[in-house]
Amino acid sequence: VTAGPVPSGRITSRRVAEISGVSQTTVSRVLANHPNVSETTRARVLRVLNETGYAPNLAARTMRTGSTGAIGVVIGRVTNPFYPMLAEALHQQISQSGRTMSVWISDGGPDDSGELAALSAVRERAIDGVIYTTVTAQSRSLRAALELHAPVVLLNRTLTRLHCDRVATDNRGGAAAAARHLIELGHRRIAVVAGPRSVSTAREREDGFVSELAAHGITLSPSAVVRGDFTHAAGRRALGQLLTDGPTAVFCVNDIIAFGVLDEARARGILVPGTLSVMGFDDTDMAAWPAFALTTVQQPSRQMAELGVRRLMQRIADPSIPPRLDRLPASLIVRGSTARQR
Amino acid sequence: VTAGPVPSGRITSRRVAEISGVSQTTVSRVLANHPNVSETTRARVLRVLNETGYAPNLAARTMRTGSTGAIGVVIGRVTNPFYPMLAEALHQQISQSGRTMSVWISDGGPDDSGELAALSAVRERAIDGVIYTTVTAQSRSLRAALELHAPVVLLNRTLTRLHCDRVATDNRGGAAAAARHLIELGHRRIAVVAGPRSVSTAREREDGFVSELAAHGITLSPSAVVRGDFTHAAGRRALGQLLTDGPTAVFCVNDIIAFGVLDEARARGILVPGTLSVMGFDDTDMAAWPAFALTTVQQPSRQMAELGVRRLMQRIADPSIPPRLDRLPASLIVRGSTARQR
DNA sequence: CTGAAAGCGCTTACAG
């Protein structure tokens, strides 16, 4: 009887043991820095380890320990530059903790293939846990993941009343600050370019902005709120629709939409901020470029990433701790795209 | 003697076998769609599989088959939007083939931590192979990976005289097309914003552009070539330095640099394309926005991703095939940032 | 301080 799987090709700890003249157990002990190894033995094994360029087989280790060292990240499409930024911040945190990052790109639809694939990976124990950044109210696989008690953290976009760790920006507070900024500049005819109500970030920013206006006695006509997706093209289209109302300021629920609005204004010869003030939300790199000089609300993406990864590690270490919701503060960044209303 | 590793918590094929009243071997056969299973047995096992929500343990499968189903991707920083674009294209290809994508972010330095971590992952057999997109002449870990005969593909940036699969854009050809475009528009005082000579893409584009100018009898003074990194800030700085020469056109070795040049021109009140024509290379999404309307050279990033992943699969399937170099054609995209020299 | 042995959860050659 000879069951013959594919040989590794690479050197194993057993081979290192043979060469060193010790047991495989001892090699494992040296690798784990176990104290109970004599100095001479340790030195001998370390030399062989170095000479052979031994690297432990992760699958074997995973099989024994149950931990893969990989973290899944479900991230939004690159058409919104906020996601690459967030992905890079997450990568830095995950790498720093000595783990690997597996990525799935997702739009956050009801049966999104990225979310499904990530769920599959948790179920197959290919990853230790997942950070979802683009869930929507329709996400079906998220519910499945939670039923399996998979280690999950919702970052950026969240869902209410879910027994699950969540890390998000204080979107309402940030949007309220944006509203106060425009009010202080004397704007009264204000428009909003919003997103789908099923997306928490868009909804919270829209509501936070509208509430703050209301608190200052400003109500928006229904035609002053245009809803689209998170793209440059949607921003361009939205401005076209809003112009009939003749607003003096437009608040966009994220930067990429604001860039679209700015570009449409540019194409139509509308002066920003002279004739129209424009605001965004995110503070992506481009917002600071002279082409846009966008007044916006900064999301603390590094802190979000740091806290999100930390929460996931805690969840993996102890599945019984009660889920937490963290809201990180957003800050107003004033640039050249907003000005006093004359 | 009871050696007690961490229990999986999730259901195993052995447990499915118990419930179904068959051997674990039979469960494996059903999972593998093996023909030698009676229909009644298959139906019974499938029902239990469904009811229990069984998912195979990847580490165990990897241990047996030697394949992880994961592909590593080493990608550049998000400060250059070309990389998120390329990463998304690679993700699509990798997902489509039913595999997982592990990501490392790298600057491509001599001992870059991202490259090192990716090399580690291949050595530990955590991934089946790696696609490097940011190697430089200094990359040390790449040489180590090749010595180990790890399945490696160089995508985008390559190195010459390396026994290794490479997929890249025809950078020289694309840059030559850019040169002809400017010449046809009547430009003679032309400047170049180049990158480090150790980076193949930057070097090939610079050389291709300069050679084509030379072929048309135009030689550049040394001060007409400014070298920087691939950032918006470097583009802004470069234009400041180039202005003393009074060029009528600037070719930038990538889009992000060109955006910096355009923004510096905007900040200084220099009219584009009236006073200055500007060209880039990549054709990132933003290049088409009214804010930039950048004439540029399009990289075939989807085809690059498709071919890169295919080459890696072939390499994994058969390590003995001779390495190939694929050059994909680049195409000129004319927009509003270039005009006839008056 | 050191080693023999169990076992993580699969796949697959072999026997019936």
Added chain:
DNA sequence: CTGAAAGCGCTTACAG
């Protein structure tokens, strides 16, 4: 058509 068994390469409790 079905099952018992080997073995992938580790970690770790147990014995000495």
